[in-house]
Amino acid sequence: MNRRNFIRNSMATAGSSLLTKPLLANRGLAVPETAPLPGVASSQQVPGAVPESQIASARFPEGFLWGTATAAYQVEGAWREDGKGESIWDRFTHTVGKVKGGTTGDVACDQYHLYPQDLALAKRLNQKSYRFSISWPRIQPSGTGAPNMKGIDHYSRVVDAMLENGLRPFCTIYHWDLPQALEDRGGWPNRDLASYYADYAGILAKHLGDRIMVWAPFNMPWSFTYMGYGVGAFPPCRTNFGDFLKAAHTVTLAQAEALRSIKAASSKATVGSAYGMCPAYPATDSEADRAAAARYHAMNNVFFLEAAMKGRYPKAFVGEPPYELMGFKPGDEKIMLAPLDWVGFHYYTRRIVSDASKVQAFNGGGFSGTEIEADPATGRDPYTRFRAVMPSEGPLTESGLEVWPHGMYDLVTRISREYDHPIIEITESGCGYLDAPYDKENGRVPDARRIEFFREELAELARAISDGARVRSFHAWSLLDNFEWANGQTERYGLIYVDYRDQKRTIKDSGLWYGRVAAANRLDV
Ligand code: FCB
Numbered sequence: 171m172n173r174r175n176f177i178r179n180s181m182a183t184a185g186s187s188l189l190t191k192p193l194l195a196n197r198g199l200a201v202p203e204t205a206p207l208p209g210v211a212s213s214q215q216v217p218g219a220v221p222e223s224q225i226a227s228a229r230f231p232e233g234f235l236w237g238t239a240t241a242a243y244q245v246e247g248a249w250r251e252d253g254k255g256e257s258i259w260d261r262f263t264h265t266v267g268k269v270k271g272g273t274t275g276d277v278a279c280d281q282y283h284l285y286p287q288d289l290a291l292a293k294r295l296n297q298k299s300y301r302f303s304i305s306w307p308r309i310q311p312s313g314t315g316a317p318n319m320k321g322i323d324h325y326s327r328v329v330d331a332m333l334e335n336g337l338r339p340f341c342t343i344y345h346w347d348l349p350q351a352l353e354d355r356g357g358w359p360n361r362d363l364a365s366y367y368a369d370y371a372g373i374l375a376k377h378l379g380d381r382i383m384v385w386a387p388f389n390m391p392w393s394f395t396y397m398g399y400g401v402g403a404f405p406p407c408r409t410n411f412g413d414f415l416k417a418a419h420t421v422t423l424a425q426a427e428a429l430r431s432i433k434a435a436s437s438k439a440t441v442g443s444a445y446g447m448c449p450a451y452p453a454t455d456s457e458a459d460r461a462a463a464a465r466y467h468a469m470n471n472v473f474f475l476e477a478a479m480k481g482r483y484p485k486a487f488v489g490e491p492p493y494e495l496m497g498f499k500p501g502d503e504k505i506m507l508a509p510l511d512w513v514g515f516h517y518y519t520r521r522i523v524s525d526a527s528k529v530q531a532f533n534g535g536g537f538s539g540t541e542i543e544a545d546p547a548t549g550r551d552p553y554t555r556f557r558a559v560m561p562s563e564g565p566l567t568e569s570g571l572e573v574w575p576h577g578m579y580d581l582v583t584r585i586s587r588e589y590d591h592p593i594i595e596i597t598e599s600g601c602g603y604l605d606a607p608y609d610k611e612n613g614r615v616p617d618a619r620r621i622e623f624f625r626e627e628l629a630e631l632a633r634a635i636s637d638g639a640r641v642r643s644f645h646a647w648s649l650l651d652n653f654e655w656a657n658g659q660t661e662r663y664g665l666i667y668v669d670y671r672d673q674k675r676t677i678k679d680s681g682l683w684y685g686r687v688a689a690a691n692r693l694d695v
Pocket residue numbers: 241244389390446540598647654655663
């Protein structure tokens with residue numbers, strides 16, 4: 171399907187017109203020629219489009235790990251079952267006015283109970299890797315102390331079910347659901363959390379490390395520290411830049427302490443990451459904008475990576491890092507150093523960055539999908555002093571993120587270059603579209619826009635691999651529609667549709683397509 175079809179499809183209503191050319195051809199059906207729609211850009215005019223020939227020739231290495239990703243709070247439900255403690259996300263979603271539509275993760279996709287079915291669906295889609303997260307308050311309801319064995323036993327069964335379905339268990343140790351009891355003790359700005367967290371990680375490695383070999387300590391550490399403590403979009407809703415810096419530093423220490431405690435408990439363990447990253451392009455060629463884009467990259471993309479790999483913070487700030495405000499102590503550089511075995515990161519969209527070094531305001535800016543953007547009138551904060559905005563040159567998903575496949579290539583090749591060609595795992599990528607089952611198509615979910623998103627982005631990933639990047643996996647976000655944080659159930663990122671009224675799962679066309687890609691290691695399926 172070319173970009174013109176993409177635009178047509180994004181304008182059409184659900185129905186047979188949403189079938190992509192490759193899908194039709196695969197079913198032995200005639201492929202209709204598409205007449206141009208009045209007022210719709212041709213493929214050549216859609217910025218960022220990947221040529222069809224590149225998609226057709228894209229190949230992935232033998233043994234490439236096709237996967238999907240989920241997170242405990244977003245899928246599990248069972249929010250107070252089997253001794254689970256309250257998390258900051260339970261507290262947040264139970265507070266009126268915080269979540270669009272007033273929904274909570276109390277039930278979510280009920281994966282706590284339905285995991286056998288979901289993992290069997292992943293197998294049906296020829297998946298080889300399953301990235302999931304463990305809920306800390308299921309393991310330590312109040313954040314410290316002896317483990318709750320009901321929680322451990324649950325995840326032990328889940329991991330066994332993954333292995334039975336031929337899925338590599340990829341465990342994210344923390345995907346944002348801090349035990350509320352630890353928030354009550356100061357949350358991430360409290361440096362004590364580094365050692366509590368390392369204990370928790372060690373408990374997981376001790377009980378599950380015979381079967382889990384791939385561990386990522388934190389999902390998107392910049393996001394949950396900045397959005398939780400800096401600008402208040404996520405729990406615990408604090409708006410204090412100093413708290414953000416302290417939280418980030420604790421997380422850096424925690425990441426390294428956890429690496430050591432995991433390895434001490436499990437000789438098979440490998441430890442990497444699940445960072446959120448956006449390639450940053452300077453708004454102009456001026457030195458000031460290029461320096462601002464470099465600061466963005468340092469702060470938002472590689473802050474925690476550089477700390478682990480080199481035991482120092484990258485140049486994210488105008489001038490020296492505000493060490494005192496961060497709570498940095500002499501000797502911390504040694505604690506932070508814990509070289510990762512592989513580097514995992516997400517790619518969703520890009521940022522255009524300009525200099526704001528003349529302003530010192532701290533306005534935070536607006537929330538856009540996965541990130542807070544700079545206030546256009548000022549900078550984002552008084553230390554990094556840049557403006558970062560998401561452009562809308564390419565098409566927008568229904569969740570509002572710009573589709574820019576080329577960013578995948580730029581990001582992957584840049585991290586490869588900067589970190590001496592590490593093994594890379596793409597831990598997340600995906601798009602939010604609201605396509606639903608259509609009764610005139612036998613209940614199919616014709617989500618052609620999602621197929622197009624993945625075709626183009628994966629073609630750019632294949633190009634990065636053929637240019638030498640050592641990428642060994644790709645995890646689509648997400649296996650199934652789920653609870654999208656403060657956006658509740660108003661966004662759907664799944665390859666599988668979830669009807670929240672009865673928990674019925676329906677594989678979307680994109681899921682069927684992704685399953686064929688996983689079997690063939692190519693995109694023209
Ligand atoms: C990422 C998060 C994930 C999900 C996707 C859409 O930022 O890691 O939990 O919300 O965005």
